[in-house]
Amino acid sequence: MQSITSSSYAVHFNQRAYDALNTHLSEKTYSKIFILVDENTHTHCLPNFLAQVRGDYDFEIIEIESGEENKNIETCTGVWNALSELDGDRKSLVINLGGGVLTDLGGFVASTFKRGIDFINVPTTLLSMVDASVGGKTGVDLGPLKNQIGVINQPQMVLIITSFLQTLEERQLRSGFAEMLKHGLIQNKAYWEALKKVQDFIHIDDLIYDSVVIKNEVVLQDPTEQNLRKILNYGHTLGHAIESYFLESKTHKTLLHGEAIGIGMILEAYLSKELLGLPEEELKDIKSTFLSYYDKVVFSKENITTILSLLKFDKKNSHGNINFVLLSAIGTPEIDITIPDELYEGAFAYYADH
Structure with missing residues (x-):
């Protein structure tokens, strides 16, 4: 499938996604690369993801708890503290490997840490592939109130790898x-x-692609x-x-x-x-x-x-x-x-x- 170009980045699919990631990492000189996961993607997605990365990188893995109930400022604080303790700086990269809760929160964390560092979204659920993959919306809930805190900020790229759908209920x-x-x-x-x-x-895959095209056309306008x-x-x-x-x-x-x-x-x-x-x-x-x-x-x-x-x-x-x-x-x-x-x-x- 062809990549879909959004405002300042592209959405890449399957093997083309891994190729784009490897090219990006080889061209950039990131001081640190962090991968944000939850307990599910840590087990079911991270090993396959890392197996496709070419090059010698010292990844730091940060795990949060899954679920909408954890999409809050308290979780952000934990990730910000982890980034600081692991010597994250303004030249660091965060790769968000997870569903919509994780990519929303991870994008917000990256957008606000050191006033903003690069991030890449790798959505692993069908919801996040067709919804959170396009548009640059990041943020967290305020108590039970959905998405009350956040910013619109674009990732470096979005990588949709549809084989991750096989890990879902x-x-x-x-x-x-x-x-x-x-x-x-x-x-x-x-x-x-x-x-x-x-x-x-x-x-x-073709219908997922069509959904991303529909959302992207709206967001571009x-x-x-x-x-x-x-x-x-x-x-x-x-x-x-x-x-x-x-x-x-x-x-x-x-x-x-x-x-x-x-x-x-x-x-x-x-x-x-x-x-x-x-x-x-x-x-x-x-x-x-x-x-x-x-x-x-x-x-x-x-x-x-x-x-x-x-x-x-x-x-x-x-x-x-x-x-x-x-x-x-x-x-x-x-x-x-x-x-x-x-x-x-x-x-x-x-x-x-x-």
């Missing part, structure tokens, strides 16, 4: 697939139709999310609130990102029908497709009230308004839509209804 693969479905809904109905036929989430890039947040306004609620809950099982935004996309499709005239058959198609991939979640009235209270923390909000991305049709998004409060109950009722 089915649930993780399905989570990443939700972002691919979103790309179809916001940009390309034909792509949406192609995705609906997918049952094997590992051997989908609006790198700092002033207008168009907001369409990438379809399903995420309610989805992030749901994800945050379940992350903090003591009585509910935590939802993965894709599971939460899948619910968000159904809810926001209902709002799209009510406010923008999304055709009824497309609404039904969206609901049935997501429910064919993701288990339905039961929400009590108390759950819904708490979830709606979290909407005020959404990053797209401005001037006191909660701004949504909705669809007038599959492939046709509209941004900065405000929702009358009375519609939320109907959206959750539609999701719950068989």
